[in-house]
Amino acid sequence: MPFKEGCTIYSQEKRNDKYHRILEAAIKVFAEQGFYQSTVSQIAREAGVADGTIYLYFKNKDDILIQFFQHKTKQVFERFKEAVSKGDSALEKLRNLIRLHLKAFQDDRNMAVVYQMETHQINRSAEEQIKAMSKMYLDLLSEIIDQGQEEGSVRKDLYLGLVKRFMVGAIDEVINTWLHSKTGYDLVSMADPLVELLINGVGTSRDKQ
Amino acid sequence: MPFKEGCTIYSQEKRNDKYHRILEAAIKVFAEQGFYQSTVSQIAREAGVADGTIYLYFKNKDDILIQFFQHKTKQVFERFKEAVSKGDSALEKLRNLIRLHLKAFQDDRNMAVVYQMETHQINRSAEEQIKAMSKMYLDLLSEIIDQGQEEGSVRKDLYLGLVKRFMVGAIDEVINTWLHSKTGYDLVSMADPLVELLINGVGTSRDKQ
Amino acid sequence: MPFKEGCTIYSQEKRNDKYHRILEAAIKVFAEQGFYQSTVSQIAREAGVADGTIYLYFKNKDDILIQFFQHKTKQVFERFKEAVSKGDSALEKLRNLIRLHLKAFQDDRNMAVVYQMETHQINRSAEEQIKAMSKMYLDLLSEIIDQGQEEGSVRKDLYLGLVKRFMVGAIDEVINTWLHSKTGYDLVSMADPLVELLINGVGTSRDKQ
Amino acid sequence: MPFKEGCTIYSQEKRNDKYHRILEAAIKVFAEQGFYQSTVSQIAREAGVADGTIYLYFKNKDDILIQFFQHKTKQVFERFKEAVSKGDSALEKLRNLIRLHLKAFQDDRNMAVVYQMETHQINRSAEEQIKAMSKMYLDLLSEIIDQGQEEGSVRKDLYLGLVKRFMVGAIDEVINTWLHSKTGYDLVSMADPLVELLINGVGTSRDKQ
DNA sequence: GATGAATGAGAATTCATTCAT
């Protein structure tokens, strides 16, 4: 439609603005109550819009979750990619990844809660998007492990599928514990000790069993 | 109610029977659809009882989940305790624990699904019970790590809270991946490689960073 | 389930009862407000049941209309069939049909209204059922005309499809006018003059144009 | 508004144009989906205007239907009047009327659908307008019958109210059948046989019963 | 005049829970 450019940008921005306001509100409400216990009305109230407005920006309630993974989470994961690329050694890359991961999740607790909750559901409406995110993360780990093996800093006798899960799980649980704890300790400070554990394990001897 | 030792009289047994039938049916339905998407009617149909009958054995829908953690899961975890006690060294104990954990969850997939789903929720109705289970598991790990440190097989420079999460998370994620995979590979075969990773980490050198 | 027979019959009857109560209530409400302007709540209130109860007997709002044509209307049309079979000559059959038709619709005004309204809609949810009713009626007319032609009381130079429509339309409109009139004149008294018109037309001469 | 004769100034024409575009679009959408299943947005999209624009030309959704009968249908009926006046004998007048009626409805199927649907509703928002149309049509028939009776071509022993309904109904149903048929046969070709039926009836003998 | 984003009342439908039998 024949709008002046400045106008278009303006209305685009406004539109964008409301989209994000609703998305953030939804994430907050989901984080507080869980997806199924949250109502569209609560999200609308939190976002300061009418119930019907939600449906101008999202197809339905499920779609909000889908957009969360498709846009918001994706953005964060893109930053993970970047952080990894900035490391030189595999170790550095891993450390960058985990530091940023913990930092990003600490900085946006609502996102963290929703991410952790939904990725552990079955029958997920955002299945596809979650699978994509998961793959992206696992690919980052693959890259790091590969490089580590080339460098000689990572063992070659590893079952890669398992190793990646082992890492993902450890990181996830550290976040999960932080989310469920009352005391708001510093999550990021867990990054280096965690990396160290992933690299060296808990044992004293290198003898393979 | 279902664990009274002397409950051998007829009506008790029958009662017991129906209680378990409903509980198992519920777990199956929850595993297939998730807690909030499951209806009491579906559970009743699966259990072969009337809707109203459910309320003779459970206070409400939430209570079914609570009982799941309070009775069913607890039973399984008691077996974990036993398995740990049967090991001599810390390593053996850890291996026993993880082997049994993976085996128990592989043998009862529905239980596994519900357990994994619900422990990652917030606003959980079974919060208290889950916390108790979690504590029980972490205590087992504490015991193992303590012994390992005494034996000298486990490093002493560890932040215990983190180490336990690191272990729990790794185990959980291995299970989670199995649950989400289409191919029904053997979960138990992951036990030993996983233990090895937990002990030795992925790195080649023992030099602490 | 093991009920005594008397019991089953009783509960069946009660069930049946409520089904019919809701159906009649719905027809009344539809007749007063039209299908789309009627709400399920209004129907429930009229039937003296809770909103949710409707859904124990009908799949959804559309289904009420479908059942109306599938059961209620069908019953009436079966009586038409009977009335026709009781006539000897074609003329008598036609007269029986139209008399009963007008009588049945006069006796159940709500049914008449809903029938007339819905059969003239497009995109009808009860399309299939309406088609079936329509066919049943047209078949009755076919039978009558056939017999009349054999008897020699009905002209042989007729386009049957048109003739049937001509009859149906005339009958329908007589009913329609009665429905829209304020004065509650006797609809049945229109039957014989209408039959006479259908047979003889409005013209004075038999000369074909 | 759309019928001011001198409305040739630019803005008037443009206005006129948009009014008709919306009206035609609405009729199309109503014909496809029925009045209550059509949304204002659909009409706007079909007309190529914004939702809000509709309300510059019509008071509300109901008003579109009212205008349809008040303007569009009326125009067509005026042409019926004209056609009738061009006939000499009653028979010719009737034939002219029915020929044009079928032709006009065949030429504008959407109009035909909406007309047939809405005239058979109760609780019609366009009640008043439909009544006026109906009266206009019945008056035409009255005129024809009167003349026919004077000429001697129409029987004098007729209940006029009934005769008119009989005619209207027959015509309506012929149109209705055409509308619901898949095969697009020629509706106009039904005109003469229909007139013949109305005049002579289906019977072989003139003996009054 | 024209737009279309925003509104919010209102509708259909679901489902945990109760309770008369």
Place this chain on the structure above:
DNA sequence: AATGAATGAATTCTCATTCAT
């Protein structure tokens, strides 16, 4: 104890209408 019909609160979503731009 067992049943399952009935309830009605609660939820999602739609859409006619308005109004600031």
